[in-house]
Amino acid sequence: MYDVIIIGAGVIGSAVARFLSRYQVNACVIEREEDVCCGTSKANSAIIHAGFDAAAGSLKARLNVQGSVMMPALAEDLDVPFRRNGSLVVCMNEEDRPKLQALYENGLKNGVEGLEIIDGQRLREMEPNINPDAVAALWAPTGGIVCPFHLTIALAENANTNGVEFKLNTEVKAISPRKEGGWAVQTDKGVFDAKCIVNAAGVYADIFHNMVSGEKIHITPRRGDYCLLDRSTGGFVSHTIFQLPGALGKGVLVSPTIHGNTIVGPTAFNIEDREGINTTAEGIADLTAKAGTTVPNLPIRQVITSFAGLRAHEDGDEFLVGEVADAPGFIDCAGIESPGLSSAPAIGLEVAELLRDKLNLQENPNYVGKRKGILDPKTLSKEERTALIKEQPAYGQIICRCESVSEGEILDAIHRPLGAKSLDGVKRRTRAGMGRCQSGFCSPRVMEILARELGVSQSDITKCGGASRLIVGTAKDRV
Amino acid sequence: MKNYDIVIVGGGPAGLAAANAAYDAGARSILILERDKELGGILNQCIHNGFGLHTFKEELTGPEYAHRFAEKVYKKQIEYKLSTMVMNISPEKVVTAMNREDGLFDIQAKAIVLAMGCRERSRGALNIPGYRPAGIYSAGTAQRLVNIEGFMPGREVVILGSGDIGLIMARRMTLEGAKVKVVAELMPYSGGLKRNIVQCLNDFDIPLKLSHTVVDIEGKERVTGVTIAEVDSHNKPISGTEEHYDCDTLLLSCGLIPENELSRDMGVELNRVTNGPTVNESLETSIPGVFAAGNVLHVHDLVDFVSEEAAAAGRSAAAYVAGGPADGARNDIPVAVEGGPRYTVPCTIDPAKVGDELVVRFRVGGVMKNRFVNVYLDGDRVIHRKRPVMAPGEMEEVKLKRAMFEAHPDLSSICIKVEEA
Numbered sequence: 001m002y003d004v005i006i007i008g009a010g011v012i013g014s015a016v017a018r019f020l021s022r023y024q025v026n027a028c029v030i031e032r033e034e035d036v037c038c039g040t041s042k043a044n045s046a047i048i049h050a051g052f053d054a055a056a057g058s059l060k061a062r063l064n065v066q067g068s069v070m071m072p073a074l075a076e077d078l079d080v081p082f083r084r085n086g087s088l089v090v091c092m093n094e095e096d097r098p099k100l101q102a103l104y105e106n107g108l109k110n111g112v113e114g115l116e117i118i119d120g121q122r123l124r125e126m127e128p129n130i131n132p133d134a135v136a137a138l139w140a141p142t143g144g145i146v147c148p149f150h151l152t153i154a155l156a157e158n159a160n161t162n163g164v165e166f167k168l169n170t171e172v173k174a175i176s177p178r179k180e181g182g183w184a185v186q187t188d189k190g191v192f193d194a195k196c197i198v199n200a201a202g203v204y205a206d207i208f209h210n211m212v213s214g215e216k217i218h219i220t221p222r223r224g225d226y227c228l229l230d231r232s233t234g235g236f237v238s239h240t241i242f243q244l245p246g247a248l249g250k251g252v253l254v255s256p257t258i259h260g261n262t263i264v265g266p267t268a269f270n271i272e273d274r275e276g277i278n279t280t281a282e283g284i285a286d287l288t289a290k291a292g293t294t295v296p297n298l299p300i301r302q303v304i305t306s307f308a309g310l311r312a313h314e315d316g317d318e319f320l321v322g323e324v325a326d327a328p329g330f331i332d333c334a335g336i337e338s339p340g341l342s343s344a345p346a347i348g349l350e351v352a353e354l355l356r357d358k359l360n361l362q363e364n365p366n367y368v369g370k371r372k373g374i375l376d377p378k379t380l381s382k383e384e385r386t387a388l389i390k391e392q393p394a395y396g397q398i399i400c401r402c403e404s405v406s407e408g409e410i411l412d413a414i415h416r417p418l419g420a421k422s423l424d425g426v427k428r429r430t431r432a433g434m435g436r437c438q439s440g441f442c443s444p445r446v447m448e449i450l451a452r453e454l455g456v457s458q459s460d461i462t463k464c465g466g467a468s469r470l471i472v473g474t475a476k477d478r479v
Numbered sequence: 480m481k482n483y484d485i486v487i488v489g490g491g492p493a494g495l496a497a498a499n500a501a502y503d504a505g506a507r508s509i510l511i512l513e514r515d516k517e518l519g520g521i522l523n524q525c526i527h528n529g530f531g532l533h534t535f536k537e538e539l540t541g542p543e544y545a546h547r548f549a550e551k552v553y554k555k556q557i558e559y560k561l562s563t564m565v566m567n568i569s570p571e572k573v574v575t576a577m578n579r580e581d582g583l584f585d586i587q588a589k590a591i592v593l594a595m596g597c598r599e600r601s602r603g604a605l606n607i608p609g610y611r612p613a614g615i616y617s618a619g620t621a622q623r624l625v626n627i628e629g630f631m632p633g634r635e636v637v638i639l640g641s642g643d644i645g646l647i648m649a650r651r652m653t654l655e656g657a658k659v660k661v662v663a664e665l666m667p668y669s670g671g672l673k674r675n676i677v678q679c680l681n682d683f684d685i686p687l688k689l690s691h692t693v694v695d696i697e698g699k700e701r702v703t704g705v706t707i708a709e710v711d712s713h714n715k716p717i718s719g720t721e722e723h724y725d726c727d728t729l730l731l732s733c734g735l736i737p738e739n740e741l742s743r744d745m746g747v748e749l750n751r752v753t754n755g756p757t758v759n760e761s762l763e764t765s766i767p768g769v770f771a772a773g774n775v776l777h778v779h780d781l782v783d784f785v786s787e788e789a790a791a792a793g794r795s796a797a798a799y800v801a802g803g804p805a806d807g808a809r810n811d812i813p814v815a816v817e818g819g820p821r822y823t824v825p826c827t828i829d830p831a832k833v834g835d836e837l838v839v840r841f842r843v844g845g846v847m848k849n850r851f852v853n854v855y856l857d858g859d860r861v862i863h864r865k866r867p868v869m870a871p872g873e874m875e876e877v878k879l880k881r882a883m884f885e886a887h888p889d890l891s892s893i894c895i896k897v898e899e900a
Contacts, residue, residue: 277611278610281608303603306606385582385583386582396581396582397578398577436604438602467701470613470632471632472631
């Protein structure tokens with residue numbers, strides 16, 4: 001029997017697992033997909049909100065600000081790329097100034113540090129490509145950008161290294177209380193028992209919650225389309241540019257990513273399908289139009305990919321984090337929409353401490369809170385890089401030319417704890433296939449490496465697990 | 480740091496032809512840097528025939544065509560490094576490259592020939608809506624999987640784009656046992672060669688739908704179907720014209736983009752139309768001593784012309800190193816266009832530097848019938864050639880003779896006009 005089963009290996013489940021791993025605990029994360037970071041955590045704005053937006057006094061506000069404060073040290077410990085580039089909420093006309101002021105005051109109440117309202121001139125000095133009609137902006141220097149893949153993978157990897165088990169490709173079907181106490185989790189791979197359950201199932205969290213509680217909740221998948229622009233657009237904006245919510249709705253953000261691309265998004269469409277991550281022409285058109293209001297000459301034609309993610313919007317418009325009143329030992333992390341990524345460290349810490357107290361967990365004496373990421377040889381000097389290649393020649397072989405990813409990095413991604421097993425797994429860990437040719441060049445090469453290293457046939461290699469096979473047979477096999 | 484007179488970036492058809500021509504022009508210190516594990520570039524996966532009709536007057540496959548050039552490189556003992564990626568080129572012509580054996584190393588070149596080729600436009604750059612499952616390939620990636628690896632990327636195929644690789648792959652997939660249901664083309668004309676439409680689509684009864692595009696991709700893990708629709712004159716899908724195709728594969732052949740990241744980073748000026756370097760009559764870029772040829776310069780239809788162009792670049796590089804006619808003050812006259820051509824290669828001409836003959840290549844922006852291609856030097860028509868049909872998918876050329884320039888000693892304008900008959 002496990003002490004804790006965590007359902008879902010997104011950023012929230014992985015953060016809970018990582019903070020929980022500092023205690024002596026028999027814990028397991030159950031994930032339906034073949035890898036961690038396959039749901040909402042892989043398709044979002046990739047930003048760490050400063051915390052001025054969520055309503056003062058809300059759980060969202062408290063966890064966001066706390067998460068944002070925790071992020072620099074956490075990123076350092078886990079070797080995750082993170083930068084406080086600062087964010088700007090742009091006000092386009094004088095009539096909206098009271099709204100900007102209200103946002104500023106809300107931020108002060110939330111305890112966000114360094115907030116300032118700046119005038120149009122200073123805004124243009126900071127962001128030369130901003131719409132010249134902009135009259136003012138809210139400046140939040142603690143806003144940041146992070147790689148959501150690296151953050152989630154690092155949290156999971158570190159939890160795994162510290163003893164948390166991960167059951168991937170395992171889908172939870174039912175949860176029921178055991179007569180003897182605790183919970184029975186029925187999956188497609190058997191039944192697993194646990195004293196406590198953490199429900200970090202993203203857009204499915206209401207389904208699991210409602211299996212155990214009479215207090216029903218309801219989550220609406222809210223789709224957000226994004227466009228990612230080529231790295232050649234890097235520097236077009238240097239801060240995260242938000243639009244002040246106005247007549248046109250919430251607006252879209254334009255932000256640099258931590259890897260030097262530009263991201264534009266998201267839209268907001270309430271949908272029924274919890275797997276409905278298809279982009280639509282209307283969504284992309286909507287994005288393009290809205291992004292132009294704050295950043296008029298945005299080089300949107302430099303798009304290299306578009307994608308969509310689902311926010312888990314709960315009807316109460318608030319995070320549900322904590323033990324469910326009528327289901328002792330069942331802990332919700334539900335309704336984690338924006339600012340979920342920003343709040344993940346704080347949610348992880350809070351839930352881990354709740355479990356510590358509940359299960360009377362002791363410190364894990366072997367806990368190592370630091371983790372080394374996949375070595376990026378681009379950060380080395382020429383001499384260091386040559387020495388590395390001499391020792392490990394695979395670092396001398398470039399596989400992904402757009403992002404300059406070597407075979408050495410791909411081998412590391414495959415062989416480290418919770419390693420990559422698919423094309424997307426390699427992509428999220430190394431950026432191979434993430435560049436401007438979108439894996440046209442490197443995909444056959446990565447498939448070959450994966451098959452060789454995993455000891456399987458290339459026909460077993462998938463894009464992202466399940467039935468996403470990349471090849472269907474051999475030439476002329478049906479002729 | 481090692482020194483070479485000429486470093487050639489890329490060992491595909493352009494790089495090989497440039498190396499051979501540079502050697503024949505007297506250069507001996509030549510190094511080819513190739514990222515793949517053999518010479519020949521993309522030709523190695525082009526196992527269909529039809530290559531070399533102009534150069535060798537016979538129909539070769541891609542690998543055979545490449546071999547003809549590679550063999551000469553071997554015979555001449557021109558140096559090359561395989562599985563070697565060029566990481567950076569400085570404006571001072573220091574080439575930084577990397578491979579498993581040598582690590583990261585620098586080479587000082589006197590002249591450089593850029594011959595990196597091009598890449599395919601991806602689904603992301605096309606912004607096609609829908610899901611992002613397995614089964615969406617650029618035509619060239621599928622070609623590699625089938626022809627080099629021997630794998631079938633899919634069984635039931637829809638192809639978007641009628642570029643030559645897409646057309647070739649329609650036939651290849653059919654011959655390998657797949658069912659190609661339709662080729663959709665956004666434009667009202669095909670982007671490929673007429674002969675490929677006949678031999679790859681018509682001969683196999685594969686329908687080509689012009690003015691159509693993919694408006695949705697279905698399938699959460701593997702492609703299960705796509706929807707195509709007709710587009711209006713602004714290339715916007717027309718509501719109500721949607722047609723659904725069940726398929727497990729979508730191949731994309733929607734244009735090629737010269738691969739100029741290295742050129743851009745070293746400060747070479749690029750042409751906005753071709754996405755290749757702007758070059759003069761010697762195929763020299765904005766950086767003296769740096770030359771470009773082949774698909775990195777502008778995307779070609781026929782490899783024969785790549786070889787021809789690259790040979791000219793190789794000769795120019797050899798002349799530059801030898802300090803011959805490529806030196807000295809220049810008198811660059813821009814090549815103006817009117818009535819159809821979207822660009823020309825070269826972009827400028829110094830009449831004093833023109834050899835016996837100078838080939839100027841260009842493409843037109845739309846299908847044109849019953850036209851003349853006229854070349855004017857200072858308003859005098861020096862070339863007048865009838866063209867019954869011109870299309871964006873077929874590259875055009877005019878050949879300017881040295882005598883034409885000699886007849887205009889104080890030349891100040893060069894113009895290529897496409898005019899109605």
